Amino acid sequence: MDNKRPSIYEECLERGISRRDFLKFCTTVAALIGLESSGVAQVVKALETKPRLPVIWLHLQECTCCSESFIRSYHPTVGNLLFDNISLDYTETLMAASGFQAEACKEETMKKYWGEYLLMIEGSIPTRDEAYCCVGGKSAMQIVEECAEGAKAIIAWGNCASAGCVQAANPNPTGAKAIHKLIKGKPLMNVQGCPPIADVMTGVIVYMLTYDRMPQLDALGRPKMFYNRRVHDTCYRRANFDAGLFVESFDDENAKRGYCLYKVGCKGPNTYNSCGIIKWNESTSYPIQSGHPCLGCSEAGFWDMSPFYKRLPDVHGFGIEATADQIGLAVGAATVAGIAVHAVATNIRKKELIDNDEPESKSTI
DSSP, X not given: OOTTSOBHHHHHHHTTOOHHHHHHHXXXXXXXXXXXXXXXXXXXXXXXXXXXXXXXXXXXXXXXXHHHHHTTOTTTXXXXXXXXXXXXXXXXXXXXXXXXXXXXXXXXXXXXXXXXXXEEEESBBOOSOTTTTOBTTBOHHHHHHHHHHTOSEEEEEHHHHHHOHHHHSTTOTTOOBOGGGTOOSXXXXXXXXXXXXXXXXXXXXXXXXXXXXXXXXXXXXXXHHHHSSBGGGGOTTHHHHHHTOBOSSTTSHHHHTTOBOGGGTOOGGGOBOSTTTTOBTTTTBOGGGGTOOOOOTTXXXXXXXXXXXXXXXXXXXXXXXXXXXXXXXXHHHHHHHXXXXXXXXXXXXXXXXXXXXXXXXXXXX
16 A cells, blocks of 8 residues: 555544554454454554555445445444445445545546455345446446456455345346345455444454455355354354243233244244354344244345244254254253252162161262
8 A cells, every 4th residue: 555644543642532542543443353352452552553554335236235234333333343444435425525526536546556456345236137226337247247356355345246136036127136246356345234243344344454365254255254154053042942941922911921032933043143242233232032033144045034924934943953943852852851960860779878888978969
């Protein structure tokens, strides 16, 4: 990048941000992206020496929920990201300019920071007719191709850009496709969800600011640091699943007791995301915590997993995980068998003690 541009830290000082607040910010984002305390120094060094990252944020076929999620980020605040860490040069939703002025901003960023800017895309690309999602007289495909050519990397926000989402669901009238299916030869990361968790969005940006590279990705192109565990694995209702305790309908007594939502359609066992760890709304809750099953929005093709509130035919995992019915029967049978075995063993032990005229210990467990 151009060394003449001020670093992020220098711009922070110009805005009256103290060294103390700067270090607090670095500590917060280091924790967010999963670094140990020793990693804070890496974040500090990166933000002290690097200029703000120029960003072009495109809106294609989508509902803008990714942007809505992003501006509600809590750790770190979106204000810090926008004004201190990245230079959001073009985004139809948040920028003040419009029309020809907005398009001029995009062209200037592409020309001035060729090979340096980060391209963020929200929404799928229609492929059946150029009339769909036409902006500034250009088709969505034309816009993406032009912006991708000079980008250092691409972030596909949400299920629309990552997997096509509702637009690509059957019958897919616009021929909607995910970005990675049409753009090749560029580093590309899918930040899944409908929308993604706000702090996950800010976390990947800070990671790229710090290390100047993408984090390790999984088979679907998602950052492993946020998508390496299933919602099922971190769910506080998991113990109920293992015990065969399920909600049968949304208004039954089991729902009031907080039992597992698998039988009413929860896709947590097959969905990878950080909902149960990072959570939403300033880390206060997530869908399962509010009594609603996970719909699998961070997985490809989740809109075609219909009907939403029908349980999965099986759970892909290990050991106890099979179907809800099998789990319930297996747990029940194992419990009865366990009680019987324990009773028999206890009586045999007692008989041996009596025969040998030995005192019984206080505990038979």
